[in-house]
Amino acid sequence: HLLVVSLFSYLLMRLFDGRISLRQPLRKAVLEYSGISPAIIAGPTAQQTERFVITYISRQGWGRRMLRQADHEKLVEELYNLRDRYDYEVNVVSMDKLSRLEQLQLAARTTVMLGVHGNGLTHLLWMRPNPRSTVIEMVYPGGFATDYEFTTRALGMRHYGVWDNV
Numbered sequence: 001h002l003l004v005v006s007l008f009s010y011l012l013m014r015l016f017d018g019r020i021s022l023r024q025p026l027r028k029a030v031l032e033y034s035g036i037s038p039a040i041i042a043g044p045t046a047q048q049t050e051r052f053v054i055t056y057i058s059r060q061g062w063g064r065r066m067l068r069q070a071d072h073e074k075l076v077e078e079l080y081n082l083r084d085r086y087d088y089e090v091n092v093v094s095m096d097k098l099s100r101l102e103q104l105q106l107a108a109r110t111t112v113m114l115g116v117h118g119n120g121l122t123h124l125l126w127m128r129p130n131p132r133s134t135v136i137e138m139v140y141p142g143g144f145a146t147d148y149e150f151t152t153r154a155l156g157m158r159h160y161g162v163w164d165n166v
Helices: 004-012 025-031 038-042 069-086 100-109 119-126 147-154
Strands: 054-058 091-092 112-116 132-137 158-163
Touching: 004 025, 004 069, 004 100, 025 100, 038 100, 054 069, 054 100, 054 119, 069 091, 069 132, 100 119, 112 119, 112 147, 132 147, 147 158
Parallel strands: 054 091, 054 112, 112 132, 132 158
Antiparallel strands: none
8 A cells, every 4th residue: 555655646746746636536536436425525515514524543453553552542532522622523443444435435524634654544545635634644653754744745635744752
């Protein structure tokens, strides 16, 4: 997956000059083929208010590149506090536990995706870029990679990296 993401990032940055206009038809075609509802693909109309959807892709059961358990628990607690305070939708998921369709449906609705650097963040490709679309990538101590940052920014979304404190 990493090679595919890196190649996709490179193509977007170099060939498409960071414009998302060429990506949207591809995103729409893949999501439609997967059976995703047209309403989820298109997002809210101008008259509708979009509900903020935060998706934390957890790696806690993987055995490597995980948050310290206490930090994971505090993060989940704070995400649920945001849910309760602002009525955000909060999803704490292990993508490998979801079907492909469920993964695509969730990513297509996500406003903020966060997780430790790993294949789960590849789902940022299916997020709908808008001014609030954000990816927060936590990089494990001793590791550093920019592939998800390049991809996120090339798709017109914000990327924040947290390094060496997970």
